[in-house]
Amino acid sequence: MSDEMDIICIGLLMCDIIVKPVTEKALSLDATPVDTIQMLPGGDACNVACNAAALGMETSLVSVVGDDPNGAFIRRWLDERHIDIRSLAVRGGRTTGTSIALVEPNGERHFLTNTEIFDTLYAEQVPEEWLRQARLLSLNGHYRLKNLDDGGIVPLFQKARQYGVRTVVDTVWNRKGEWLPRIAPTLRYTDIFLPSYQEAVQITGETNVRAMRNVLKPFGLSVFGVKLGEKGCYMTDFKEEFFLPAFPVESIASTTGAGDSFVAGFEAAQLLSLDLYESALFASATASYTIQAPGAVGGVPDAETVRQYIRKNRHLVENIA
Secondary structure, eight states, rough: OOSSOOEEEEEEEEEEEEEOOOOOGGSSOOOOSEEEEEEESSSHHHHHHHHHTTTTTEEEEEEEEESSSHHHHHHHHHHHHOOOOOTEEEEEEEEOOOOEEEEEETOOOEEEEEEEEGOOOOGGGOHHHHHHHHHHEEEETTSSSSTTTTTHHHHHHHHHHTTTTTEEEEHHHHOOOHHHHHHHHHHTTTTTTOOOOHHHHHHHHHHHHHHHHHHHHHGTOEEEEOOOGGGOOOEEEEEEEEOOOOOOOOOOOOOTHHHHHHHHHHHHHTTTOOOOOHHHHHHHHHHHHHSSSSSSSSSOHHHHHHHHHHHGGGGTTTTTT
């Protein structure tokens, strides 16, 4: 493992079991043949760490797994891909976070999940020594992390800022309500915030992204981006702003993890010293690779391949927003 550390990802790590294609009719039948049943690591923090690593970043993953076959599979898979898992805790007597993804023929997906183990994930799992080495600290899965939500991550974010480490947050669906009050303490120490449109609506109470920007500006974010799915993204650094359409693709294997690969691409681009617009292009191109492959990880190539893709295809998304 390299002594260098670009990105520390802390948050959700799942064992994803992907089943496709699944139609509504299948749920009313005793047995239905499908084309694919595949097991892969997933979860927001895992997806960001793995895809950023594919892009050439040195990444560390801080999370929890159970002492069970699914956890052993995940640890082995991550280690083979040179993800730093020294702070991946193994909890005896716990079930590894597991998600069964039912993927429709059009790529839309539905999940059956068990995430109770994440009640045992703690910010203290991040060694202070790592903050001296890292360049970005990424919280992936806010609203599903009992000890990190509602400001629980703030002491770690404060310490990260003392070491000059930029902080990134992206969210999952909040099952408890009180969207803005629950994330407000964390946003005050966040540099880059990248929620989905649906989540941003709930957090800000606004449906227009420019109105969302105005709600969030007082928190002092450096970058606010809204993932708009097939419509692309909206990005602002509160000085400039723009919409960027998604890159068109010929076929969609699954949209699982597309938002996480966008986050990974944006983080990598920032560490490659790209500006806001070029970072958004890079993030969008990265996500386009993910949706053409099954699962949330494994589809993203190296950074140079993404750059070549952008050079060849940027005309497809520019000047049409």
